[in-house]
Amino acid sequence: MSLIYALDIIGTFAFAISGALVASKKEFDLFGVIIIAFATAVGGGMLRDVLxxxxxxxxIGDLNYIWTIMAAVVFTFLFKSKIAPLSKTMFLFDTIGIGVFTMLGVQKGLAYDLHPFIAVVMGMVSSVMGGVTRDVLTNEVPLIFKKEIYASACLAGGAVYLLTYYLQLSETIQFISTIFTVISIRMLAVKFHLQLPKIKDDIFGR
Amino acid sequence: MSLIYALDIIGTFAFAISGALVASKKEFDLFGVIIIAFATAVGGGMLRDVLxxxxxxxxIGDLNYIWTIMAAVVFTFLFKSKIAPLSKTMFLFDTIGIGVFTMLGVQKGLAYDLHPFIAVVMGMVSSVMGGVTRDVLTNEVPLIFKKEIYASACLAGGAVYLLTYYLQLSETIQFISTIFTVISIRMLAVKFHLQLPKIKDDIFGR
Amino acid sequence: MSLIYALDIIGTFAFAISGALVASKKEFDLFGVIIIAFATAVGGGMLRDVLxxxxxxxxIGDLNYIWTIMAAVVFTFLFKSKIAPLSKTMFLFDTIGIGVFTMLGVQKGLAYDLHPFIAVVMGMVSSVMGGVTRDVLTNEVPLIFKKEIYASACLAGGAVYLLTYYLQLSETIQFISTIFTVISIRMLAVKFHLQLPKIKDDIFGR
Incomplete structure (x- = not known):
């Protein structure tokens, strides 16, 4: 459990940095950067919990999220020029975040007695909607709707989690297999430039 | 009651198609199309329920919405090139959706003991905010704020529903008169190009 | 208490006018103007209450907000051409709104047993997120993320409120010192063109 909590914090940190970077590219001031970092990092979980x-x-229930986000903003201010070269690390952290957020979302959905399918959707909401909120607040078309296979990785991870959950495998195995699914799908997608089909006549069409 | 449920599903289907079409014009991938279809179809009711x-x-309480939206996305993929010629059918379905969503919203508001005026607002939220969410997520100025008399049709429909409700008319009559009000206002508006006034000095101004 | 309520209504009125002006510049129709006025005026408190x-x-609990917003929209329609010259009055009203919304937000947060730091955040949410909602709905990058020291004024006001609250000073003193802090920071910021730093290498960078 405390490993998962640690990874949740790492994911929050990575998401907050990604938000801070986008906001600073847009020339937002310090306040704007904090808000976007915040929305990116906790927006998904916040929407899940409201729903x-x-x-x-x-x-609201755990101040550590806010401290983590503040630390990420300070980190971004200090090391902005050095974050780009770190991008493999960032990608890894970010992907860990996606995996952990997905798993925690599904877990929470099941704990609230939701239908398993809805629980998987909640896992996706947790890991996807933070980035969507970031893009809406910075007046961009959400990146995830166009290019990334990110959401599919979440869905697959959520399904794997569900499977291991119903097979009553140990929490460690649930955790490792979920994270592994998310990370490997995302890495393969990036490596081989996999994309979801577009509706623009390229499946059935001509 | 089961007629209303059937029309609710038809409205959901029509709204989801409208969302899927907008998203596919923007070259969103399959995931993006599903999310926009989803937001368009259930966004209004979701906001109402949160509020x-x-x-x-x-x-979350009824999986049929999700299946309906999935079916609508598949339908859009399959028949995209043929949906334009169907536009009168689409317009009819869409308008049925507006009418039913309005009525269900007002009904739910009253069931939650809201002031009747707020209940009518909830009817409008139910049928309008899905389209607004679609436009925000696709980075457009919400269409409804500029051109459509759509919202006025909802308000009028909501008021008619309220009237028939307090007159204790039968549910069938409540239903028919509400839907009829919405459909006829919207059709007349489209036919005669009715618009709400703009604030740009065209009422009182110069 | 009733003075605070009166100022809450004045702030709502001012925020609604600011929303109506933005919407009318965008050539929204009457419905669009009402929705934007509404979102600007009650969006912050609405988000706070949902969270x-x-x-x-x-x-939903107090219809006076809606009547106030309607009055503000009518006022904007009638006096649009004369509101610009009134801009000092508008600025004052708006700043009163910020101060009151901040204080009421912190107060409500404390009443719900939130951590004092989260309560201050809720004060900021109450006064800031209405404008953000307005900008998202009109498809603009939220102004507040770029130029205004507005949010800092809220945070400072919230902190002052908290201080006077824990010192158990009278409600009148809590109120006056909070409002005074917000108004004076904002006025000084506008007068001397104070801005928050941007992350773009202007603090630590080069």
């Missing part, structure tokens, strides 16, 4: 009526909301 | 604290939220 | 699970939501 399933889980109070207190993630960041 | 009035009605849990479980519409699509 | 802390305070039901009924602000405008």
């Amino acid at each position: 399933i009526n889980a109070h207190p909301i993630n960041w | 009035i604290n009605a849990h479980p939220i519409n699509w | 802390i699970n305070a039901h009924p939501i602000n405008w």
Whole structure:
């Protein structure tokens, strides 16, 4: 459990940095950067908790999220010019975040007695909607709707989690197999430039 | 009641198609198309339920919404090139959706003991905010704020529903008169190019 | 208390006018103008109430907000050409709104037993997120993320409120010192063109 918590914090940190970077590219001021970092890092979990009526909301119930986000903003200020070369690390952290957020979302959905399919959707909401909120607030078309196979990785991870959960495998195995699924799908997708089909006549069409 | 449910599903289907079409024009991938179809179809009811604290939220409590939306996305993929010629059917389905969503929203508001005026607002939220969410997520200025008399049709429909409700007319009459109001206002508006006034000095101004 | 309520209504009125002006510049129709005025005026408090699970939501529990917003829209229609010259009055009203919304937000947060730091964040949410909602709905990058020291004024006001609250000073003193802090920071910022630093290498960088 405490490993998962540690990875949750690492994921929050990585998501917050990604938000801070986008906001600083847009020339937002310090306040704007904090808000975007915040929205990116906890936006998904916040929406999940509002939708399933889980109070207190993630960041209201645990101040560590806010401290982590603040630390990520300071880190971004200090090391901005050095974060680009770190991008493999960032990608790894970010992918860990996606995996952990997905798993925690599915877990929470099941804990609230949701239908397993809805629980998987909640896993996806947790890991995807933070980035969507970031893009809406910075007036961009959400990146995830166009290019990334990211959401599919979440769905697959959620399904794997569900499977291991119903097979009553140990929590460690649930965790490792979920994370492994998410990370490997995402890495393969990036490596081989996999994309989801577009509706623009390229499946059935001509 | 089961007629209303059937029309709710038809409205959901029509709204989801409208979302899928907008998303595919923007070259979103399959995931993006599903999310936009989803947001368009259940976004209004979801916001209503969050605001009035009605849990479980519409699509969490009834999986049929999700299946309907999935079917609508598949339908859009398959028949995309043929949907344009169908536009009168689409317009009819869409308008049925508006009418039913309005009525269900007002009904739910009253069931939660809201002031009748707020209940009518909830009817409007149910049928309008899905399209607004679609436009925000696709980075467009919400269409409804500029051109359509759509929202006025909802308000009028909501008011008619309220009237028939307090007159204790039968549910069938409540239903028919509400839908009829919405459909006829919207059709007349489209036919005669009716628009709401703009604030740009064209009422009182110079 | 009733003075605070009066100022809350004045702030709502001012925020609604600011929303109506933005919407009318965008050539929204009457409906669009009302929705943007509404979102600007009650959006912050609405988000706060959803996040802390305070039901009924602000405008659902008190119809006066809606009447005030309607009055503000009518006022904007009637006097649009004359509002610009009034801009000092508008600025004052708007700043009163910020101060009151901040204080009420912190107060409500404390009443819901939130951590004092989270309560201050709720004060900021109350006064800031209405404008952010306005900008998202009109498809603009939120102004506040770029230029205004506005949010800092809220945070400082919230902190002052907290201080006077824990010192158990009278409600009048809590109120006056909070409002005074917000107004004076904002006025000084505008007068001397104070801005928050940007992350673009202008602090630590080169």
